[in-house]
Amino acid sequence: MVDIEQLNPHNQAALRAWWEVGHAATAERPGKPWPLWETSRVALPAPNPERGITLLGAIDGREMVGAGLLTRTLKENLHSAMAFAWTRPDRRREGIGRRLAQELEVIASGDGRTTLQSEAYLPPGGAGTAPEAFAEAMGYVVASRESIKELTLADYADRRDALAVETDTARDYRIITFDTVCPDEHLGSFGRLLGMLMDEVPLGELDLEASEWSPERIRGAEQRQVDIGRHVHTAMAIAPDGAVAGVSDVRVDDDDPVHGQVGITIVDPAHRGHRLGLALKLATHDLAVATYPELRVLDTSNAEVNTWMNAVNEALGYRTIETLLELQKKTV
Template sequence: MPTPVRATTRVVDPSDEGLLRAWWEVGRAATADRPLDSWPVWEVSRVALPQARTDLRLDLLVAEVDGEVVGAAMLVLFRMDNTHLGEVDVWVHPDHRRRGTGSALLAACEDRARADGRDTLISSVYAPMEADSLGSGFAARHGYVLASGELVKALDLPASAPGWGPLDDEVAAVIDGYRVEVWEDRTPDVRVDDFCALLDRLLGEIPLGELDLRPARWDEARLREGEERAAAAGRLQVVAAAVAPDGHLCGFTDLRLHRPDPRHASVGATMVLPEHRGHRLGLAVKLASHRRLLELEPGCHWVETSNAGMNAPMNAVNQKLGYRSVERCLDVQKRI
C-alpha cells in the first residue's frame, strides 16, 4: 500500500494555459487504460474548457504534491435546471494513486457544491464488463451508490456501413408516412420550436434508473448558444430528426465529432416519442446520421455510445448497426 501524502488542491484559472495543460495531462494519463481513447485532444480542450457559459458553472481543480500536479477534478454546477445537483469527476495520475489524492479532490468538490446550495452529486465511473474497477471502488468507499448502469459500445464505422442495406429495407417496410431530415451544426429556423420541444421531453423519456435528473427547459436562446459554443470549439454535430406525417418532429439522434481529432465521434442522445414508436424511426435516424457523418468525415474510424441495459429497443438498434459492448458505465449518486 503506497504511503499517503498530503496533497494540496486549488482551482484552475482556465486562462492559465500551463496549469490547464497539467490538468489535461493528468486526465489523459488516468484514462489511458480504458478500451476506448475518448479523452479529448489538447487542441480541443484548450479551446473548449475556458469558454464562458451561462447554462452551467464549470470548476476545474488540481491536486499538487511538492509542486507537481498529480490529480485533476471537474465539478459541473447546472444553472438553468437541475439546480439541486452537480456532476463531479476525479482523475489521479497512475503513479500517484492510493495516496489520498483522489479523496482530497473529491472532498474539495463536495465542499464547493455544498457552498453553492447543492444537495446531490452524480458521477460516471467506468469498469470492465465482468469486474469492478479502481473507479467503482473509490466511488463506493466515498458513499456514492449505483443509481443507473449503462453499457459503453463502439462501432467500427467504415467497416460496418457497407452492410446496412438490409436495414434500409427493414425501415422502408414500416416507416409509413414518416421521413428523416438531417442537418449539421445549426438547427434550421423552421425546426427550432419542434427541436426544443423534443429536448424538453428527453430526460423524461430515456431510462435514468434512480438518478435524480429532472426535465430541462429549452428555448431558442439556449439552443443557439450551445450551437455557437460548439462551433467555436471546432465541434461538428450531425442531427437526424424523424418527421411525422403531420410535419412535426417526433424523434432525433445526434453525433458529435471534434474536427481537430476526427478519428472518433460519440452519440449525444437518441429518442423517439412514445406515440410515434413502432416505425423503426430509431433505426432510421441512426442510419441517416451515421452515413452523413461518414460523408463529412471519412477519417472517422469509430463511434461511441452508451445505453442502459433496460433500454431493449435501443440496444437492438445498436446491435443491428454493428456496435459492440466494450465496458460498463456506472452512474453513481450521493446526497451531500
Template sequence: MDIHHVDPDGDLVPRLARLGEEVGAVDSPWAHPLSLPRWRNLLRRGWDGEAPTYWLGLQDGAVVGSAGLWVGHYDNLDAAWLDLCVHPEHRRHGHGTRLLAHLQAQARAAGRTVVGVDAWEHDAARAFAARSGYEQRSVGVSRRQHLARLPEGWEEAVELARTTHAAAYELVRVAGALPEELLEPVAVLWHGINDAPTDDLILEDEAFPPERVRGYEEAQLAGQRLYHLVARHRSSGELGGHTIVAVDEGRPHLADQHDTTVAPTHRGNRLGLVLKGEMLRWLRDVEPQVEEISTWNAESNAHMIAVNEQLGYEVLGRALSFQTVLID
C-alpha cells in the same frame, strides 16, 4: 497537496489534458482522451454553454489528480455532478479523499446537495464510493461503431424500415446550427429524452428551452462539426425524432453520437434505426474519413441498445454512477 483552480486560458490546462491521457491509458485504454483544444473549449463552454469548474491537485510540483464540478441552471437545481481522478502513480495516498472533500464543499457552496460521480467499473471504485458514502445507482455502457466493419445487411435493414414503418416521414438534414424555424420544435422534441432509463438516479426531468439548444450548438461547434438529422411527419408537420453526430475537427477520423430521441407519439415506426442508419449514409458522403463513432447508453436502455447492436456497435466498457445526499 495544494489544490489550484484551472483557468481555461491558463498554463494548467495542458497539465490537466496530460493527466487525462495518463489516467485513461490505465483506466480506459479504449477511450479517446480529450485533446488540448477540446479541454479549453470544455472549460469555457461546457456541454451546453454552462461551463464546469476544474481544479488540479499538485504535490511538490507533480500533478496528482483533478477535480471538476458540474452544475446546471435549467433543471435539477439541487444537484451537482463531480469529475474526480487521481494519477495512477499517486493512488492510495489520500489524494482522492481530499479532492472529493474539496468538491463536496464547492457543491455545498453552490447550494447543491444531491451529488453524483462516475467511475469506470472496478472494485477499487466501488470500495472508494462506499467508504465515501456514495451509493451505486446506475450503470452505463460505452460502445463504438467501426465504419469499416459495419454488419452485413445493415443498409438493406435501414432502407426497409424507412420505406415501410417510417414511410410517413421525411428526413431533414441540418449541418451546423438549426435554422430558426426548427429551433422551437426541436427544443420540444428534445424533452423526449426524459423517457430514457435513469435507473435509480435521483434526477428530475431535464428542461430544454430554445436557449439551451443554442448553447449546446455554440459549445459543440467550437471545435467540432455537427450533423443533425430530423424526422418530420409529412401530413402533420410534427417532428417525430432526431439524431446528432459530432465530428472532431482536430481528429476528423473520430465522431461521437450525441442525442437520439423519438417523440412518444411517434414511437413504433423504427425511427431510431432509420435516423441512425441514414446518418451513416450522410456521413459517408460528407465525412468519408470518419472511422469510428462512439456512443453511450444506460445499460437498461434496451431499445436503443438493440438499435446500436443492429448497426454494429461494440461494447468497450461499463461505468458506474454513484450518488449521495449531503447532510449538514
C-alpha cells in the same frame, strides 16, 4: 505536502498539466476515454450557457499529481452537480483522490448542490473493482448501469444496406439532416422534443428533472458548439403534420475527425413503432461518413435496461467495451 488548488482554465500551462493527469489516469481504458488536448484547450475555457465548471489540481511541489472537475447545470437540476477526480497512476493510494473528491463536495455544497453524481468504469460485466470501492468509500451508490459501445465504421458499411430495408415502415416520415444549427421552421417542435428527454430515457435512480428548451436556449447551445469547433450532425424525422417526431445526432470535433460520438436519440412516444430510431441513426451515420472520410470509430452509451436502443445499436455493429456505473450521493 500535496495542496489542492482551484485552476483558471484560461491559464494554458495549468490547464495542460490538468489535462495530462486525466490523460494518464484514463490511459488503460479502452476506446477514447479522454479528449484530445486541442479539443480540451478550446472547450474548457469557452463560455458555456448550459454548464458551470470548476477545475482542481492536486499540486506536489511544482508537479500536478491529481485533477478534479465539478460541473453543474445552470438552467435546471440546480440541486445537483457532477464530480470527477483523477490521480496520476504513479501517485495512487496516497489519498489524493479522496482529498480531491472531498474538496469538490465542499465546492458543490457552497453552490447549493445537495446531490452529487459521478461515474465509474469497469470491464464489461465487471464488478469488485478499485473504482467501485473508492466510490463506496466516498458514500456514492450505484444509481444506474450503462454499456459503453464502440462502432468500427468498416463494420457499419458491411451492415448498412441490409438495415436500410428495415426502415420501410418509416416511409411516411421525412428525414432531414443538418450540421448543428436547426432550421428555423422546426425550432419550436425540436425544443418540445428535447424537453421530453429526461422523461423518456431510463435514468434508474438518478435524481434529475425534465428541462425546457426555448428557441433562445437552443440557439445559445448551438452557438457554443460552433465556437468550440464541434459539429452536431443531426437527423430529424418530420411527421406528416410537420411536427418533429424524432431526432438523433453524431458529434465530431474539428480537432479529431477520426473519432465521433453519438449524442442524443429520442423518438416521440406518439410516433414509435415505425423504426424511426433506426432510420435516424442510419441518416446520421451516413452523414458523418460522407463528411469525414477519415472517420474510423463512433462510440455511444445506453442504459442496460434500454433493450430497444441496445438492440438498434447492436444491429448497427456497436459492441460493448466497458460498463459505466452512474453514481450518486445525497449530502442532505
